[in-house]
Amino acid sequence: MDNGSQQIELSPIKQIELLASKIPGVVSLAQGIPADDTPSIIKDEVISALQLGKTARYSLTYGLPQLREEISQHLQSMGMEYDWEREIIVTAGSIEGITASLLALVSPGDEVIITSPSYASYQQAIKVARAIPVEVDLDDKWQFDLDAFKKKISKRTKAVIIANPNNPTGTIFAKQELIEIAKLAKSNNFFIILDEVYRDLIYEDSLFFSLAELPEFRDVIVRVYSFSKAYAMTGWRVGYLHSDKRNVDEIIKTHDALVTCAPVISQYAALAALLMPEEQKDQIKQAYKNRRDVIVSRLDKMSDVFSYQKPTAAYFVFPKINLLDWQDSWRLSLALLEQAKVAVVPGVSFGKRGEGHIRMCFGRSVSDINIAFDRMEEFFAKIKT
Amino acid sequence: MKTIIKKITTVYLRILTKIVFLRFHPEVIVIAGTYNKTPTKNCLADILSRFFSVQYPPYSYNTEIGVPLTILGVTAGKSLSWFKVLFQATIAALCIRKYPDKLILELGSDRPGDIDYLLSILPTPTIAILTNIAPEYVSNFGSLDNIAKEFATLTDKLPPTSYLIYNQDDQRLVELAQKSSARLISYAIEAKQADWQIEEVEKTNHGQNVVINHRDTKIKIHTKHFGRNSIYTILISLAVMDIYNLPVRQIDNDCLKFLQ
Numbered sequence: 001m002d003n004g005s006q007q008i009e010l011s012p013i014k015q016i017e018l019l020a021s022k023i024p025g026v027v028s029l030a031q032g033i034p035a036d037d038t039p040s041i042i043k044d045e046v047i048s049a050l051q052l053g054k055t056a057r058y059s060l061t062y063g064l065p066q067l068r069e070e071i072s073q074h075l076q077s078m079g080m081e082y083d084w085e086r087e088i089i090v091t092a093g094s095i096e097g098i099t100a101s102l103l104a105l106v107s108p109g110d111e112v113i114i115t116s117p118s119y120a121s122y123q124q125a126i127k128v129a130r131a132i133p134v135e136v137d138l139d140d141k142w143q144f145d146l147d148a149f150k151k152k153i154s155k156r157t158k159a160v161i162i163a164n165p166n167n168p169t170g171t172i173f174a175k176q177e178l179i180e181i182a183k184l185a186k187s188n189n190f191f192i193i194l195d196e197v198y199r200d201l202i203y204e205d206s207l208f209f210s211l212a213e214l215p216e217f218r219d220v221i222v223r224v225y226s227f228s229k230a231y232a233m234t235g236w237r238v239g240y241l242h243s244d245k246r247n248v249d250e251i252i253k254t255h256d257a258l259v260t261c262a263p264v265i266s267q268y269a270a271l272a273a274l275l276m277p278e279e280q281k282d283q284i285k286q287a288y289k290n291r292r293d294v295i296v297s298r299l300d301k302m303s304d305v306f307s308y309q310k311p312t313a314a315y316f317v318f319p320k321i322n323l324l325d326w327q328d329s330w331r332l333s334l335a336l337l338e339q340a341k342v343a344v345v346p347g348v349s350f351g352k353r354g355e356g357h358i359r360m361c362f363g364r365s366v367s368d369i370n371i372a373f374d375r376m377e378e379f380f381a382k383i384k385t
Numbered sequence: 386m387k388t389i390i391k392k393i394t395t396v397y398l399r400i401l402t403k404i405v406f407l408r409f410h411p412e413v414i415v416i417a418g419t420y421n422k423t424p425t426k427n428c429l430a431d432i433l434s435r436f437f438s439v440q441y442p443p444y445s446y447n448t449e450i451g452v453p454l455t456i457l458g459v460t461a462g463k464s465l466s467w468f469k470v471l472f473q474a475t476i477a478a479l480c481i482r483k484y485p486d487k488l489i490l491e492l493g494s495d496r497p498g499d500i501d502y503l504l505s506i507l508p509t510p511t512i513a514i515l516t517n518i519a520p521e522y523v524s525n526f527g528s529l530d531n532i533a534k535e536f537a538t539l540t541d542k543l544p545p546t547s548y549l550i551y552n553q554d555d556q557r558l559v560e561l562a563q564k565s566s567a568r569l570i571s572y573a574i575e576a577k578q579a580d581w582q583i584e585e586v587e588k589t590n591h592g593q594n595v596v597i598n599h600r601d602t603k604i605k606i607h608t609k610h611f612g613r614n615s616i617y618t619i620l621i622s623l624a625v626m627d628i629y630n631l632p633v634r635q636i637d638n639d640c641l642k643f644l645q
Contacts, residue, residue, distance in 0.1 A: 052496070052525065053525065054525070060520075065419070066420065069420055070445070073424070076610075076639070081609055081611055083610070083611035083615070084612065085613060215590045215591050216590050216591075219590065245611075
C-alpha cells in the first residue's frame with residue numbers, strides 16, 4: 001500500500017540524534033536545543049496557572065485571548081499591526097504553524113520555494129501538504145540571488161518559505177532583497193511564510209529587518225514565531241503566527257484539525273515569557289553571543305579544515321569543509337559521530353547547496369562546545385597523518 | 386512560604402495605598418472587563434497625558450499587587466526585587482509632595498472577589514469603563530453570568546456622579562448598566578442607538594477608517610490598529626474625551642487620528 005508518509009523522510013537532524021543516542025559519550029552539536037532550562041520566572045507562572053486550575057481545558061482554537069493580546073502588543077512594539085482576535089493564532093511550535101499554513105494556503109501539486117540551504121523540516125512540511133519543494137540556491141554570503149529566485153517562479157508557485165535569521169547559516173537576509181521578493185509575491189500571487197523563530201537571537205540588531213513591518217505586504221505574509229529558542233522552551237511546543245484576517249480565516253481551520261489548540265499549559269508559559277524582564281532576555285542573548293564567540297575562536301584554530309561565515313544571529317554556524325576528500329557531508333558527519341563521538345548535522349540535509357558543509361549548534365554549553373572541538377581536532381589530526 | 390510573603394506584601398501595599406489617598410485626591414478612571422483593558426489604557430493614557438498629569442500602569446498591572454504599585458508609582462520595571470519594590474513604595478507613599486490629577490487603573494479579575502478587593506482600596510471612580518465579558522477565566526467563575534456578577538460589584542457601587550462607559554454589544558454589560566445608578570454612556574459596533582455608534586468601517590492595509598455617529602454628528606477617525614477591539618478602544622477614548630470636553634481634532638496617534 002502506498003501511504004502518503006512513505007514520501008516523507010524523518011528529518012536528517014533527528015536521524016543524527018537517533019544515531020547519536022546509541023553511542024555512549026557523544027557530545028551533540030546537532031539538534032538546535034538550548035543547553036539551559038526554561039527560566040524559573042516562566043516555570044513559576046506556569047505552576048501558579050496549574051494550581052489555579054487554568055490549564056485543564058482547551059483554550060479557544062486561536063489561543064488564550066490574554067496571550068494573543070500580549071502578542072499583539074509585543075508586535076506593535078516591533079512596528080507590526082495585527083488584530084489579536086482574528087489575525088493571530090497561538091500554535092504548537094513554529095513547525096505546526098508552518099504546516100497548518102501550507103495545508104491551508106497550498107494545494108496538492110503546487111510548488112513551494114525554499115532556500116538552499118534552509119531548515120531541513122520545511123521539505124517534510126511541504127510534502128505533508130502534498131506540494132512540491134523547489135530549492136533556490138543562496139549565494140556565497142548566504143544571501144538571495146534575485147535572478148536565480150525569479151527563475152524558480154512558475155505558474156504553480158504558491159509560496160516561499162524564508163527563515164530569517166536563517167537556519168543553518170545563522171545569517172540575516174538583506175532588507176532590499178526581502179522587499180523585492182515581497183513585490184514578486186504580490187505580482188505573482190504567492191505567499192511568503194516568514195519563519196522568524198530566531199528573531200530574539202540577533203547579535204547585530206541593526207542588520208535585521210522584518211517584512212511583516214510593511215503593511216502593504218500583510219496580505220501575502222504569514223509570519224511565524226516560536227518561544228522555543230530564546231526562552232529555552234523547545235519542549236513546551238508553543239509559538240504563534242499572524243497574517244491578514246483573510247489568510248488566518250483559512251489557517252485556523254487546518255490548525256483546528258491538527259491540534260484543536262496549542263497546549264494550554266504552554267500558552268501560560270508563553271505569556272510569562274512575553275512578560276519576562278528585558279534584562280533577563282538580554283542576559284540569555286548575551287550568553288549565546290559568548291558561546292558564538294567561543295565556537296568561532298575554536299573554528300579559527302581549524303582554518304585548514306573549515307572556513308565559515310561568522311553567524312550574526314541564531315545559534316548555528318555552517319562551516320565549509322576545506323578537505324577535498326571529505327566533501328560528502330553525510331560521510332564526514334557519520335565519521336565524526338562514530339570516531340570522534342561528536343554529533344553534527346550534514347550540510348546536505350539543508351538542501352543541495354549545503355553539501356560540503358556541516359551545521360554546528362552553539363546553543364549547547366561552553367564545556368560541550370570545547371569538548372566537541374577537542375575531539376574534532378584530534379580526529380582531523382589523525383586523518384591527516 | 387511564598388503565599389505568606391505575598392499576603393504580607395498585599396496588606397502592606399494596601400496600607401501604603403490608603404496613605405496616598407489620604408494625602409491626595411486624584412480622579413480615578415478604572416477599566417474592567419475580560420480583555421482589551423491594556424490597549425484601552427494605553428490609548429487613554431496617551432490622550433489624557435496631553436492635557437493632564439496622569440499616572441497609569443506601564444504594563445498590565447491589574448492585580449492586588451499591580452494596582453497598588455501603579456497607585457504608588459513604582460514603575461521602574463518588571464523585575465524589581467521585592468525589597469526594592471517595597472522600599473520604593475514606602476518612600477512614594479510617605480514622601481511624595483505632588484500627585485497626578487488623574488489615575489488610570491486596570492482592574493483584573495482572576496477569581497470571584499478580585500474586583501471587590503481592588504475597589505476596597507480605591508476612592509470612588511469618576512469613570513468606570515467596562516469592555517466585555519468573555520470566557521477567559523470561566524473555570525474559576527463557573528459561568529459567564531458569574532463573571533457578570535463579579536463586574537456587578539463595580540457597577541452597583543457607582544454613585545450618580547460617576548460615569549459608566551459600557552459596551553452595548555455585550556448584552557450582559559447592558560443588563561449591568563441598567564441596574565447602575567451611574568451616568569451611562571454606551572458604545573457599540575453592532576447594537577443600534579449607542580451614544581457612540583459605529584456607522585462604517587473600512588479596512589485597508591494601513592489600518593481602519595471608521596465613521597462614528599455621536600448624537601447625529603459624524604466623526605471620521607483613522608486607526609493604525611486592526612480588529613474590532615481597536616474600534617472599541619477608539620469609541621471609549623472619544624467618550625472619555627467628551628466627558629472632559631477635550632478636542633478630538635488635536636489627537637494624532639496610532640490609536641486614533643481625526644480625519645475631517
